[in-house]
Amino acid sequence: MTQDLLNLLVLWSVYLLFALGMSVVWGSIGVLNFAHGAIFMFSAFVGHLVSTRLDLGVPLTVLLCLLVGAVLAVVAHFLIIEPVLRATPNVAAAELRVLIASIGVAAVLVAVAQTVTRSAPFGFAAVELPVLDIAGARASVVQILIIVLGIGVALTVALLMRSSRGGLALRGIGLDPETASLMGVDRTRLAATLMAVAGGLAGLAGALLTYHLGSIVPETGDLMVIKAFAAIVLGGLGNVYGVMLGTLVLAVAETAVLTYTTGTWVDAVSFGLILLVLLVRPNGLLGRAEVRRT
Numbered sequence: 403m404t405q406d407l408l409n410l411l412v413l414w415s416v417y418l419l420f421a422l423g424m425s426v427v428w429g430s431i432g433v434l435n436f437a438h439g440a441i442f443m444f445s446a447f448v449g450h451l452v453s454t455r456l457d458l459g460v461p462l463t464v465l466l467c468l469l470v471g472a473v474l475a476v477v478a479h480f481l482i483i484e485p486v487l488r489a490t491p492n493v494a495a496a497e498l499r500v501l502i503a504s505i506g507v508a509a510v511l512v513a514v515a516q517t518v519t520r521s522a523p524f525g526f527a528a529v530e531l532p533v534l535d536i537a538g539a540r541a542s543v544v545q546i547l548i549i550v551l552g553i554g555v556a557l558t559v560a561l562l563m564r565s566s567r568g569g570l571a572l573r574g575i576g577l578d579p580e581t582a583s584l585m586g587v588d589r590t591r592l593a594a595t596l597m598a599v600a601g602g603l604a605g606l607a608g609a610l611l612t613y614h615l616g617s618i619v620p621e622t623g624d625l626m627v628i629k630a631f632a633a634i635v636l637g638g639l640g641n642v643y644g645v646m647l648g649t650l651v652l653a654v655a656e657t658a659v660l661t662y663t664t665g666t667w668v669d670a671v672s673f674g675l676i677l678l679v680l681l682v683r684p685n686g687l688l689g690r691a692e693v694r695r696t
Contacts, residue, residue: 416552419606422600424600437507438504438600438623441475448466463526463609478504482503482506483597524617544614555603625669629652632652635686637651644687
């Protein structure tokens with residue numbers, strides 16, 4: 403029982419680290435970045451290429467993946483996302499074109515990784531990690547780190563979004579970009595910073611999951627995007643606590659399916675949750691209905 407709870411917390415924390423950046427970007431600057439999963443995977447792929455040639459150790463490898471994720475996200479933002487947004491004055495059309503463009507970016511990154519690895523699993527250089535006994539459950543240092551970082555980063559982001567000037571500015575952009583701009587909010591700078599943070603979180607999640615599982619495949623990020631999308635819809639767009647709740651529900655559901663069944667339907671849980679929430683509560687568990695004042 404204790405081991406199952408530990409595994410649940412690890413799964414929840416990985417989903418949380420991954421989905422958090424995607425949710426904040428979508429909820430504040432209106433960009434649904436489907437390249438987020440490819441950035442997650444490609445950061446780990448770069449870490450694989452470097453760590454298997456140089457003896458970096460765990461901390462430096464994780465830091466490398468974080469930096470690669472941040473750089474990839476910023477480059478994609480300035481080369482792809484911003485030009486598309488500037489060239490499309492209609493908001494709805496711009497969001498759709500950005501979505502399509504991000505899928506194209508993801509396809510390129512996945513194709514590069516597939517070509518180099520020949521679609522085989524890849525991981526980091528083998529290291530001996532201590533294993534601790536916690537209340538009868540065996541937990542590696544990486545598992546503990548995943549849980550601490552996942553919950554800690556989520557609570558920090560929630561606090562910053564609610565009380566810091568940058569967080570309030572991002573929330574203002576999400577509510578009314580034009581008014582926020584008139585009040586002196588620099589959307590371009592904030593958007594680039596936010597993309598860097600989101601990409602860094604994706605790279606961090608990719609590194610930690612790779613250490614946890616031992617290896618991943620180039621297509622791992624695609625499945626993670628679907629699950630993150632399910633968690634965001636489930637919890638409520640633009641709500642950090644909603645993402646925490648959505649990823650927790652998703653992790654509990656998948657853990658239950660894996661524990662009490664053969665596990666065949668585990669990936670269908672994400673789609674099932676999306677359909678259920680859209681039918682019963684379209685704004686998510688913690689989402690609020692949009693209010694328009696005339």
